[in-house]
Structures are given as C-alpha cells and as structure tokens.
Amino acid sequence: MNYLMSFIIGGILCAIGQIFIDTFKKNNAYLLVMYVVSGVFLGFIGVYDKIVEIGYSGATVPLLGFGNTLAKGAIEQAAEKGFMGALSGGVMKTAPGVAAALIFGYLAAVIFNPKSK
Amino acid sequence: MKKIGKQTFVIKGDVVIRDTYTIAGKKEGEGPLKDNFDMIVDDSLWGEDSWEKCELKFQQTAVENLMKKNKIDKNNIDLLIAGDLLNQIVSSSFAARALGMPFVGVYGACSTMALSMGLGALLIDGGFAENVICVTSSHFCSAERQYRLPLEMGGQRHMSAQWTVTGSGAVWLSNSGSGPKIKNVTFGKIIDLGVKDANNMGAAMAPAAYDTLKQHLLDTKKEYDLMTSGDLGTVGKNIVNKMFNEDKMSIEDKYDDCGTIIFDIEKQDVHAGGSGCGCSAVVFGSFLYKKLLNGDIDNLLFMSTGALHSPTVSLQGESIPGIAHCIGIER
Amino acid sequence: MKYTKENYQKVVDEFTPKNKKLKNFVLAYIFGGGICLLGEIIKNIYVSVLNVPSDEASVMSSVTLVALSALLTGLGVYDDLGKYGGAGTVVPITGFANSVVSPALEYKREGYILGTAANIFKLAGPVLLFGYFASFIAGILSLIF
Known part of the structure; x- marks a missing residue:
C-alpha cells in the first residue's frame, strides 16, 4: 500500500510540474524554486504533513518535501531558540540532502567527464 | 557605383568559388547528406580535451585540408575571413593563430x-585580394553550454528548438580559374519582430530572411533555380513561405532551408531542424556546391540567417534581432 | 514589412509545433511516481534490514537517491531519462541533485576551483536561496503567532 500511494502521490506532484513547464515554457530552475517555496508554505500552514501521511515517499521525495522539511526545521528551532532558531533551523534539518548533493556532485565531476551528445 | 536597387552589390569581375572543404560531426554524418561531406568526425572531442578546442580543430583542419587538396601555399592566400558562435569568436582566432595568414x-x-563569402567577394572584385578563404564552424556541445544549459542537465527540448550542427565548412574564392561565380551580394537589415523565445530561433529569424530575400529579388529581378536559407528550420521555413504567398510571389517550389536539408527531421530527433554557423557552411560546401558543379542547378541564391542575441541580454528581457545575408551564384 | 511586433506573434503561434501535453503528462507521472516508489523501497530496506527509525530512514533514502542521481548524471544517463520524464525527473530530489552535478561536470574543464566549485550552484543556488529565505520567514512567523 505504501508503495502504491508513493507512486500515485509522487506521480501527481510531478505531473503538475509538467503542466507548469508545458504551459509557461519556463526553465527548470523556475519550477524547482516554485516547488521549494510552495513546500515551505504548505509545511508552514501544516497541510504538507497530511500529504506525507497519505503519500509517504511520494510526498517526501519531490522538492515540495524538501520545502516542508525546511519549514518544519525552522519552526521547531524557532520555538526552542527564537530568532537564531528561525535563522538556522531550516538549514540544519536539510543539511544532509544539500551536503550529499554537493559532495557527490564534486566526486562525480572528479571521476567522470561530460558525455558527448 | 556597383550597387543596384536598395541593398544589392553587383560583382562585375570574376569571383570564382574554386573549391570547398567540409567536415561534419557524427550526427550530421548519419544524416541524408552523409555522402557529400569531405570528412566525418565520429568523436565529439576529436582527441582534444574540451569541445571548444575540438571546434577550433574542425575549423583549422577544414582550411588546411582545403589548401592541401588544391596544393595552395598559405602565402598565396591574401586573407582568411572566419567566424563562429563562441564568445570572442575564439574558434576562428585560435584556428587562425595556427594557420598564420592575414x-x-x-x-x-x-x-x-x-x-x-560576401565580404570576400567584394574584396576580390575591388581588386584588393586575389585569393580569399572563408570559413565558419559550430559545435553542438560548445554552443549548447554557452547559450543554454549544462549538457548533462535532464529536461525536455521544446518542439520548436533546433539542433546546433557540429561541423565546419571552408570555401576558396579566387579571381581566376573555373567554377561557379558569385554575381551579387545583398547584406540584410536587422529585423526584430519581438520574438523572445530562445527555443524558437527559426521564428525569430524568419522576418529577416524574408526581408533580405525579397529585397534581393526586387533589386536583381532575377529568377533562381534554388534559393536556400541558412538555419530557419521547419518553423521559420513555413513562415517565410507564408509571407511570400501573401505577397503573391510564391517561392515554395524553389526554396529550401539548410537546417531542414542536413538532418532527417523525423528520424534524427532534431525537432525543428539544424542551426548554427556550421549548418549553412557544411550544406553549401557539400550538397549545394556539388549541385552547382554537376549542373543540377544553374544558379543558386545562398542565404545565411543569424540571431544576434546573447544569453545576457536575453535574461535582461531583450528580444532576438534577426539578420540575413545572401549571395547570388551562377555556374 | 507588413508585420509588426503586435501581429507577428500570431503567425509564430500558428507555425510553432505544440508540446505534446498529454504524452508529457503521462510520462512525467510515470517517471516521477517511479522515482518516489524507488525512494519508498529504499526507505523500507533501511527500516527492515538495518532497523533504522522511519524518520531517519527517510533522510537516508533521500541521500541515497541523491547519490544515485549523481552517478547517473556522471554516466551521462540522467539527461536521457529527462528527455522522456520531463518534470518527472526534475521535481524529485534526484532532479535537484542533477541540477547540482550537471554544472559541476560541465565546468570541470575550467578547473576545480573556478570551474566546478564556482558553478556547482549555478542552477541549484536559486532553489537554496529561496528555500532558506522562505524557511526563515516561516520560522519568524511561527514566533509571532
């Protein structure tokens, strides 16, 4: 069941992005920014956790989930440490993913060469 | 004055296209023109360590092999006129660094x-030069990274996008000898009808192509067996045809576009067709030049079309200015 | 020239081929859903085989997907998937990783410091900036209300 719901919810969230690309013909960077900010917003108002309950990885793997994690981190830390928590909470909670992208990205650049097209 | 009508220069003396040399990349070498190229390079780096260096090798080798094939010494070449798409036209400058001619x-x-080719023809007709080599090049990978996104970035190309041709074409112009002759040259105006979509270059350049082509036909009052534009692709070609049809001077049966000739649009996944400096250069140097030599056509109006934008000004919201130049050639 | 900036766009639209929206939608659904499904499978492996708590397994699963995406980008496969998957390969965390790895790879020839390192956030930088900024606002708002 988890697998099925991951596929269904994840697919919907991605397909919405495809409609955005085909309609507005914008660069992928716009799509990613829009998704992250939307994720923060949905996380902030508490809606996204409900989507995660239904969709499991289907909700956490898309970049909306990254935004949700950012929002949750900032809110949790703000409750604990106030202003400094709001400043650093999101960064702290999402650090593993960002660090992984940076480090594996660098490793890939060292190991591989761009392929010819 | 050697000028007729509004924009067309007439070449009174002999400007002979003595020979050409074309080098094409792998994808181009799999296309419909594969038997027409002098050389096909399968490796997109050609043993170099970057695409930019590979592109300059394309250009340098095209000129060297053109001279070798015809046994011309570089001291007999009065001028090398070259260009490409990269910033500061580095492919041309660095190829010229090795070639050692003006x-x-x-x-x-x-x-x-x-x-x-137009500038070369004018210089020869003006008596300033006897032998001129003209060369241009483009490379899919180097152009893609300069104008668009990193190559390994996943994503879809728009249906109207074009595929930059990997290749280089060199042409030897001379005031003597035998071969097809350049008869007139029309340099176009910049026309910009506000297209901002960098994935739709054909539409951005089509008005300029129409403008130059029409002006040339009005100025010279000539009829051509074949007229070709440089890299309008399917979208731009259809727009040019529409514009001429609206003027009641249909050119459809005599007009084609190098960007649609070089690739098999259906099978090669190039969307709207080929583009780039190398596109019109390799199509002219191989397919079109052979048609003139064989007598398939007696005359040709060869036009190249350009989009004079840069990624920086595009981001600043500017539209894409189009330009087209054409030369009339008779065998 | 009888066309002007005002009426030319109509001609352009008439001749510009449309993107195949339905096909793209279905493919984006399948690829995106598939990547999320893979994430869920990896997560379950961490939970059942390594006995990691669900929350942590979720993070580890994301990191694994990022590493996988880096590998596929390095091998030159991810952009081929992207050609079919469209947004389905952009929106998941693998797409974010791809947007980090692809410029890192591309600018390698300009050196590791001023090439790879200086350009690694060329596309992902905006995502982090606006993501962090929005989370800061969310944190501040949570303090006020």
Whole structure:
C-alpha cells in the first residue's frame, strides 16, 4: 500500500510540474524554486504533513518535501531558540540532502567527464 | 557605383568559388547528406580535451585540408575571413593563430558563412585580394553550454528548438580559374519582430530572411533555380513561405532551408531542424556546391540567417534581432 | 514589412509545433511516481534490514537517491531519462541533485576551483536561496503567532 500511494502521490506532484513547464515554457530552475517555496508554505500552514501521511515517499521525495522539511526545521528551532532558531533551523534539518548533493556532485565531476551528445 | 536597387552589390569581375572543404560531426554524418561531406568526425572531442578546442580543430583542419587538396601555399592566400558562435569568436582566432595568414574575424551568428563569402567577394572584385578563404564552424556541445544549459542537465527540448550542427565548412574564392561565380551580394537589415523565445530561433529569424530575400529579388529581378536559407528550420521555413504567398510571389517550389536539408527531421530527433554557423557552411560546401558543379542547378541564391542575441541580454528581457545575408551564384 | 511586433506573434503561434501535453503528462507521472516508489523501497530496506527509525530512514533514502542521481548524471544517463520524464525527473530530489552535478561536470574543464566549485550552484543556488529565505520567514512567523 505504501508503495502504491508513493507512486500515485509522487506521480501527481510531478505531473503538475509538467503542466507548469508545458504551459509557461519556463526553465527548470523556475519550477524547482516554485516547488521549494510552495513546500515551505504548505509545511508552514501544516497541510504538507497530511500529504506525507497519505503519500509517504511520494510526498517526501519531490522538492515540495524538501520545502516542508525546511519549514518544519525552522519552526521547531524557532520555538526552542527564537530568532537564531528561525535563522538556522531550516538549514540544519536539510543539511544532509544539500551536503550529499554537493559532495557527490564534486566526486562525480572528479571521476567522470561530460558525455558527448 | 556597383550597387543596384536598395541593398544589392553587383560583382562585375570574376569571383570564382574554386573549391570547398567540409567536415561534419557524427550526427550530421548519419544524416541524408552523409555522402557529400569531405570528412566525418565520429568523436565529439576529436582527441582534444574540451569541445571548444575540438571546434577550433574542425575549423583549422577544414582550411588546411582545403589548401592541401588544391596544393595552395598559405602565402598565396591574401586573407582568411572566419567566424563562429563562441564568445570572442575564439574558434576562428585560435584556428587562425595556427594557420598564420592575414585574418579578419567576423561575427554574424549563424549568418556568418554568407557574410564572410560576401565580404570576400567584394574584396576580390575591388581588386584588393586575389585569393580569399572563408570559413565558419559550430559545435553542438560548445554552443549548447554557452547559450543554454549544462549538457548533462535532464529536461525536455521544446518542439520548436533546433539542433546546433557540429561541423565546419571552408570555401576558396579566387579571381581566376573555373567554377561557379558569385554575381551579387545583398547584406540584410536587422529585423526584430519581438520574438523572445530562445527555443524558437527559426521564428525569430524568419522576418529577416524574408526581408533580405525579397529585397534581393526586387533589386536583381532575377529568377533562381534554388534559393536556400541558412538555419530557419521547419518553423521559420513555413513562415517565410507564408509571407511570400501573401505577397503573391510564391517561392515554395524553389526554396529550401539548410537546417531542414542536413538532418532527417523525423528520424534524427532534431525537432525543428539544424542551426548554427556550421549548418549553412557544411550544406553549401557539400550538397549545394556539388549541385552547382554537376549542373543540377544553374544558379543558386545562398542565404545565411543569424540571431544576434546573447544569453545576457536575453535574461535582461531583450528580444532576438534577426539578420540575413545572401549571395547570388551562377555556374 | 507588413508585420509588426503586435501581429507577428500570431503567425509564430500558428507555425510553432505544440508540446505534446498529454504524452508529457503521462510520462512525467510515470517517471516521477517511479522515482518516489524507488525512494519508498529504499526507505523500507533501511527500516527492515538495518532497523533504522522511519524518520531517519527517510533522510537516508533521500541521500541515497541523491547519490544515485549523481552517478547517473556522471554516466551521462540522467539527461536521457529527462528527455522522456520531463518534470518527472526534475521535481524529485534526484532532479535537484542533477541540477547540482550537471554544472559541476560541465565546468570541470575550467578547473576545480573556478570551474566546478564556482558553478556547482549555478542552477541549484536559486532553489537554496529561496528555500532558506522562505524557511526563515516561516520560522519568524511561527514566533509571532
């Protein structure tokens, strides 16, 4: 069941992005920014956790989930440490993913060469 | 004055296209023109360590092999006119560094081939030069990274996007000898009808192509067996046809576009067709030049079309200015 | 020239081929859903085989997907998937990783410091900036209300 719901919810969230690309013909960077900010917003108002309950990885793997994690981190830390928590909470909670992208990205650049097209 | 009508220069003396040399990349070498190229390079780096260095090797080798094939010494070449798409036209300058002949670098984006041949013809007719080599090049990978996104970035190309041709074409112009002759040259105006979509270059350049082509036909009052534009692709070609049809001077049966000739649009996944400085250069140097030599056509109006934008000004919201230059050739 | 900036766009639209929206939608659904499904499978492996708590397994699963995406980008496969998957390969965390790895790879030839390192956030930088900024606002708002 988890697998099925991951596929269904994840697919919907991605397909919405495809409609955005085909309609507005914008660069992928716009799509990613829009998704992250939307994720923060949905996380902030508490809606996204409900989507995660239904969709499991289907909700956490898309970049909306990254935004949700950012929002949750900032809110949790703000409750604990106030202003400094709001400043650093999101960064702290999402650090593993960002660090992984940076480090594996660098490793890939060292190991591989761009392929010819 | 050697000028007729509004924009067309008439070549009174002999400007002979003595020979050409074309080098094409792998994808181009799998296309419908594969038997027409002098050389096909399968490796997109050609043993170099970057695409930029590979592109300059394309250009340098095209000129060297053109001279070797015809046994011309570099001291007999009065001028090398070259251009490409990269910033500061580095492919041309660095190829010229190795070639060691007087060099004029020109930039007309994808219109550079007709631009350089037109300038070469005028210099020869003016008596300033006897032998001129014109060369341009483009490379899919180097162009893609300069104008668009990193190559390994996943994503879809728009249906109207074009595929930059990997290749280089060199042409030897001379005031003597035998071969097809350049008879007139029309340099176009920049026309910009506000297209901002960098994935739709054909539509951005089509008005300029129409304008130059029509002006040339009005100025010279000639009829051509074949007229070709540089790299309008399917979208731009259809727009040009529509514009001429609306003027009641249909050119459909005599008009084609190098960007649609070089690839098999259906099978090669190039969407709207080929583009780039190299597109009109390799199509002219191989397919079109052979048609003139064989007598398949008696005359040709060869036009190259360019989009004179840059990623920086595009981001600043500017639209894409189009330009087209054409030269009339008779066998 | 009888066309002007005002009426030319109509001609352009008439001749510009449309993107195949339905096909793209279905493919984006399948690829995106598939990547999320893979994430869920990896997560379950961490939970059942390594006995990691669900929350942590979720993070580890994301990191694994990022590493996988880096590998596929390095091998030159991810952009081929992207050609079919469209947004389905952009929106998941693998797409974010791809947007980090692809410029890192591309600018390698300009050196590791001023090439790879200086350009690694060329596309992902905006995502982090606006993501962090929005989370800061969310944190501040949570303090006020």
